[in-house]
Amino acid sequence: MPGHVILSHGSDSGPDATKVSALAKIAESMGWSTERPDYREDDKLGHADSIAPRIARLHERIAACSAPPILVGSSMGAFVSGLASLELPVAGLFLLATPALIPGNNLAFDVRLDVPTLLIHGWHDDVCPLDEMYEFAGRRSLPLLIVDDDHRLGDHVNAIGRQFEYFLQSLAGSR
DSSP, rough: OOOOOEEOOOOOOOOOOOOHHHHHHHHTTOOOOOEEOOHHHHTOOOHHHHHHHHHHHHHHHHTTTTSOOEEEEEEEEEHHHHHHHTSOOSSSSEESOSBOOOTTOOOBBBOOOOOOEEEEEEESSSSHHHHHHHHHHHHHTTEEEEEEEETTTTGGHHHHHHHHHHHHHHHHHHH
16 A cells, blocks of 8 residues: 655745756655645755755654655755664655755755665756765665766656656555
8 A cells, every 4th residue: 555755846946846846746646645845945044054954854754654764865855864774763765865964954865775775866956966876876776877967967867756756666566
């Protein structure tokens, strides 16, 4: 039986952003419930200072779930989703254009290794360097799909959607 998906947008974006909206639509079409927290007020604090309030907001949403949710995130949304998975139970992580570090903050990106995770990144990401995420994924033997795109991954929304559909199918079968 499908569960719940929490989709976290990136900085300088919002809950109606292209990728999280497209992925929410896919999840809902497969019977999953979804929500997209609005982090825009947190983001007004700047990149480094928005991390703690974003994580706190995400913790509230995870704690309100009746079962561990799947976390989906893009850029800053991926960063905080990974960190939230270290503290509260989640069923999966689907993370896009993830930064390994946020300048001005002492937290490094990380995930729980016992949580199914898929990382997707663009070869030409000029915001979140691929080298850092490639090294991160390699050290933890995590799947990393690299596409011929930039940070926004705008040319691959449909391909990312197909990967997300496969990801949800694999997790639904294990519930």
